[in-house]
Amino acid sequence: MSVTAESERSSDGAEPELRLVLCALDEPLAAAWHEVAEGRDGVEVHRGSVLDMPVDAVVSPANSYGWMRGGINAVYARAFPDVEQHVRSAVLAYHGGELPVGEALLVPTGAPAPPWLFSSPTMREPGERLPADTVHPYLCARAVLRLWAGGALENGVLVRDFVRSIAMPGLGTGVGGAAPELCARQVAAAWDEVFAHVEHR
Secondary structure (H helix, E strand, C coil), rough: CEEEEHEEECCCCCCCCCCCCCCCHHHHHHHHHHHHHCCCCCCEEEEEEECCCCCCEEEEEEEEECCCCHHHHHHHHHCCCCCHHHHHHHHHHHHHHCCCCCCCCEEEECCCEEEEEEEEEECCCCCCCCCCCHHHHHHHHHHHHHHHEEEEECCEEEEHCCCEEEEECCCCCCCCCCCHHHHHHHHHHHHHHHHHCCCCC
């Protein structure tokens, strides 16, 4: 079972206790995350691996074809042996084999914890270096957050009803070479855009 942004539906009203955990292994990204997390309810920072966190889902900053061979995606592929096939099957089924930058999908990891993985490209081709003025971290984050906030299964169950917490690594900061500060600012902008109407309590 997978969910794509195309199954998104609008929602009204407050949703309590949504948690976005921004994760960083290195100090430059951790510092950038701390700067944007401050003052944003529901956003916190973890210095360490996304796999350390007891969350409902992790974010895979992918390529458009769903290959999971480098960076954090290789870590996910080792931790969740079936997840690459789940991602590639969903990309083929819902997007004809290529998931555009700015779109996201949700697939099961095949593991008890975390049970879900959001896949959203930061680059079209595997191993692509991003330009210094890229907006792909923003597009990736916005796609994931929109799917989280308004996505629904085919039976109408909202994604946010079973995914209450997400761990997110740097988006495009590894293989893509995006600056940590740029990534953090763009993730914060996406959060503000998607969740401006949501009151966390």
